Amino acid sequence: MSEYDLRTKKALRQVTLLEYGFGPETMKLRKICPECGRANGAQDTHCTDCGAALPSRTLYDFYLSRHRCCPGCGVAVTSIAEYCPECGARLPKAGVTQREGAAV
Template sequence: MTDYDLRTRRALHRVTLLEYGFGPETLRRRKICLGCGRANSADRTDCADCGARLPEMTLYDFYRSRHRCCPGCGVAVTDVARYCPECGARLPKGAARREAAV
């Protein structure tokens, strides 16, 4: 597979993620109400439906706190990976190290 093919494949993958609402950009713009489960805008502090206080963490922050992620591109990687499968960056040592939850 050529470099052009890989770049095209990655671009199509990102478009698909954005189209269906699962890309990092979408996750950064959403918070989930712990009371009713409604998705709210990240800039809100209270739920639009039930008025409950929203958590400080966006869906992206929550995702990163639960997974080992590449520091370069933010893609989730396995605990044994040495290089990022998406951007090729060398991952820091400490296979089980994850970001602390806020």
């Protein structure tokens, strides 16, 4: 947790979500085994449970692939957004949502 500057409200919120297993930070730290479904660390290349090769993409990449994203900074945005709330970039029209099947 040392990489977070807990003096800001935003960082404190991030750590709280991480502690309870919610939020984007949690997804960035996880990869799901396509064989057994076990959650592994983002740095792992093979499942610690069944030994299967893990995909290169994290749970966060999987999440982004199911949503409309900002072409500027890459965060997922809601379908009604016209501007990115993070970087302020003008967003292309909604409705170009890429949906993929479940990871397993």
